[in-house]
Amino acid sequence: xxxxxxxxxxxxxxxxxxxxxxxxxxxxxxxxxxxxxxxxxxxxxxxxxxxxxxxxxxxxxxxxxxxxxxxxxxxxxxxxxxxxxx
Numbered sequence: 001x002x003x004x005x006x007x008x009x010x011x012x013x014x015x016x017x018x019x020x021x022x023x024x025x026x027x028x029x030x031x032x033x034x035x036x037x038x039x040x041x042x043x044x045x046x047x048x049x050x051x052x053x054x055x056x057x058x059x060x061x062x063x064x065x066x067x068x069x070x071x072x073x074x075x076x077x078x079x080x081x082x083x084x085x086x
Contacts, residue, residue: 004030004053006044008073009061011036021061031061041073045080 009021011033021031032044039047041058048056058077060069 001054002052003055003057004048004051005057005059006041006048007031007059007061008041009033010068041076042080045084049084 007021007030009017009031011017013036018033018037021033030044030048032039032041045056058073060073
């Protein structure tokens, strides 16, 4: 089974945010942002599926367990999973 790992950061309006993420996590299969930047989770999942991923793990990269980590990311992940399984 092919497994893809997606590192999901918060995102930022700062122009250098994407560069910083890619610099620190360049060995990761893929990264995406929760908001402000592209690619988002949906686009990244679609990309990993096209590359043959059969299982996708989303690893949040947040400093604390706030609303995005507790509510938004699990909800969006479930919604995307349901849309793929249809």
